[in-house]
Amino acid sequence: MREAITVRDLSYKYPDGTKALEDVNMEVHEGERIAIVGPNGAGKTTLMLHLNGTFRCMEGEVELFGKTVSKLKRAEIVKEIGMVFQDPDDQLFMPTLFDDIAFGPINQGLKGDEVRERVDKAIMSLGLSGYEDRAPHRLSFGEKKKASLAAVMAMEPRILVLDEPTANLDPYSRTELIGILNELNDREGITMVIATHDVNAIPELADRIYALNRRIIETGTPREIFFDGELLKQNKLDVPDVFKLFDVMRCFGFNCDKLPLSLDEAVSGLTRVIETAGGHIHLHIHEHTHDEVKKWREKYEHH
Amino acid sequence: MREAITVRDLSYKYPDGTKALEDVNMEVHEGERIAIVGPNGAGKTTLMLHLNGTFRCMEGEVELFGKTVSKLKRAEIVKEIGMVFQDPDDQLFMPTLFDDIAFGPINQGLKGDEVRERVDKAIMSLGLSGYEDRAPHRLSFGEKKKASLAAVMAMEPRILVLDEPTANLDPYSRTELIGILNELNDREGITMVIATHDVNAIPELADRIYALNRRIIETGTPREIFFDGELLKQNKLDVPDVFKLFDVMRCFGFNCDKLPLSLDEAVSGLTRVIETAGGHIHLHIHEHTHDEVKKWREKYEHH
Amino acid sequence: MVEYPEIDRYSSLDSVMHRFDPRAKLIAFLILIFSIVLLQDLKLAFIGLLGAILFLIASKLPLRFVLQHIKWVCFFIVPFILIMPFSVHGTGIFHFHGLTLTYEGLEYGILVAVRALAAVIIVLPMIATTRFDITIKALGELKMPNMLVQMFMFTYRYIFVFVIEFQRTWRAMVARGFQMKTNLYALRTIGKALGTFFIRSYERGDRVYQALRARGYTVKPKTLVEFKMRASDYVWTVVIIGFAVSLHVVPFVEVT
């Protein structure tokens, strides 16, 4: 597997002296889906702005497919990596949706018909047809979010970097967006790096997590990270509710080898456990149940 | 119980012709905590702007403690109702946090010492001491959110209206904010109206839900609303994960009279069910399990 | 508190003006506006105004919209019409507390008013019948420097973002009991609120620049447009420019 992104010993200080990143090391394989988690102000956005060369590395370096970002030309970086920002209003800068989506391809030097093809494809795959001539300020927040994703997709980058894609979306639009992203990864093998506070979305959205809090605290599969109670607590992180719930069911004698992270996993896990136990399991309150529940509570409690 | 807010037959059209509200009727008792849910563009923000008289009612009317809002003076409305907007940046407009929190009390005509007292109290109760002289744009998102709440609290309103208070917060700050709001309601009996997409927070934050989608679709306790599968589906609403999970466990023969809405409820529910069954229950796969799981899946699936 | 620009609200109607090629439309009507504001003769100015009204009618824009957009000019013109008849020397028609209302002054005042009104009326068929972003693109096609075209695009887009943002801030201020009066406290508060607003705008400017760069922005490229002149576009161009020119040439020919 090739490395899509390599970050080596990256540190960054804002001009006013705020240390936002310290000694960050990171490796993302091609086709992988990575989630970056960490509290408000952890440096997630700052890190992402280094990936596409918006911020020059002051210390350390970033490589895309083995090439140092600071030595690449803008046009080359843009071909490799597309970035969707936190606030869609920052990134929809043209008066209509069509112009905005066409903006990237035009900058890449494509000609009329190619541009139109790219725009059509992006619009189709995000279900935005009919919106081409709309002004961004007449879109709902969820639509703006999808539009900003379409604008980046039209550039057909090999890596997609997304800053809190699910924030402020209603549950329906959120599910829809998650589906779209996974399809992109599936069908076109696009590598993804996603910063998010939405822990319930992580199991569906990421193969691996980087926990960031100015420095990289830990990396691992969602399961590995969510299992590390101490790590979670120290870095103000959280765990999906389903995971917590199955964890507490263990106090009642539920014997689950693998705690589920999403509802789907929960159902299939439940089915499997019951089936392997001969179609039938017990839950009971035994002498240690209450102590165990208490411990469980402490593990996830934030205060 | 007195009515804190009464909305009667309220309709609203934006100048460009968008119908945002139609025939909205709503009653909020004193001391109640109300959640307003609905998809992006449902009119939640628009409704809230009517509650504090920012928008004049074109059709219908709003009453606060029995007095018609449109007939009240600005100063009187402000004493009754405080509003925390979606984006904290929109409402922190003074150079320092102190100035910002003092802004409301000064407009209420209070004098130096009283103002200072109010500010101190608000700062204390939100844990913002030490931040008085900071400029708002140097605060983290979670801090800004708390600051905007403090600014409204300093005016000591009897009703608090909050637009998506948990959006963009990290899980820790989110838990903290929920705690603060519930304490305010508990200790000072403040009535609360909260618009939110964060279904997992609703059981902890609200006694009653209004489902809004341009018109009021339904009202009821969280349990009542979350039980109404058709309603949820038609209005693109969602249900807490814990609720869904216990719902699926019923397919496996789990006999729960009351589906839990939060983790705490889940644990105590589980304990109670097992205890009433004599310290011991079965889960099993019976002949209808798979069909039931399939039905369950359809019930909550958005696509 | 602040209003939204809605000049292209009726750009999706259908009329000969709506179908007119935006580039030709801009050129032709700009020439007409310049031609009318330079007229010196009241009769000709009235003919210009009549022409302007005919073009406006051809554009099928609703009357309410039209009145809303020309009311500002009417306010602006009022002091001229009220004061000039008394300040220009000439044949007195009417004496009033030592002031003399002159025929010449009245005529000049009316001339100014008619020219102003005609010009502003022509702006409507020129601008309000095309989506504003397309008008900006047309300017680009007409060889306006690319830097300026882009500034128009971005500025136009962010006006909407900021109107909405400012409305929200204003609501938050009112919700905390602020009332706009003309006193020092209110003015200083407005000053501070505007200061915050500018800081946020400046920071947004940074983020917009980052987003632009992330999509490979260079100053060079243009937007994708396809304008095509059809026969009817040539006809209209000739008609409008012909009218503009004849306002100046015909009286000259008559005299000689």
Next chain:
Amino acid sequence: MVHISDGILSLPVLAAGWAITIALIAVALWWSKRRGNVEEEIPKLSVMTAAFFVASLIHIPVGPTCVHFMLNGLVGVILGILAYPAIFIGLVLQAVLFQHGGITTIGVNTVNMGVGALIAFAIFRVGSMYGSLVVRKELSAWIFGALAGGVAVFLTVIFTAVSLILTSREAFFAVAITLMLAHIPIMIIEAIVTGSIVVFLLKVKPELIGGLGDDNK
């Protein structure tokens, strides 16, 4: 009020307005190209122009009528030389989006407001450099901020009056005087508001003051 509409000014005045405006825009853009990174400045300048545009839509009640902010002094203090193209863009958009001011008069109106902005910039630059030697920094910023704001409006009104009088002294003299008198309260309001904004910015985000794309910030 100070945006002169179409149909009033004479050909020589209009032509002079356009000539000066085109020349000054060219100089400003050339200067910024030489000085810094245009690619960076176009988006930032556009966003700030939009912000000023929106701020100038705010109306304030004065007696029975309303006035709008002009803010050209502040634009000058913040954007420096690039204030000129920013004001040009703003005025074109005001003319075509709201019909405030005319089309043919954009050149003249830009001179009237833009030169005021440039001079306000100079006043503030020089003033606060020496002013802070004499009084507290904040006070000096307030004084020169207010001065810049007031002077910019004053100059705009004077220039507007001059463009009217150059067109026809006889016809427009009285109008010009009325115009100037009517703007005295606006001048005072702008001075106060500009002063408080400048102090605020200096306290909270000093890099915003003193010219976009300027090296020494």
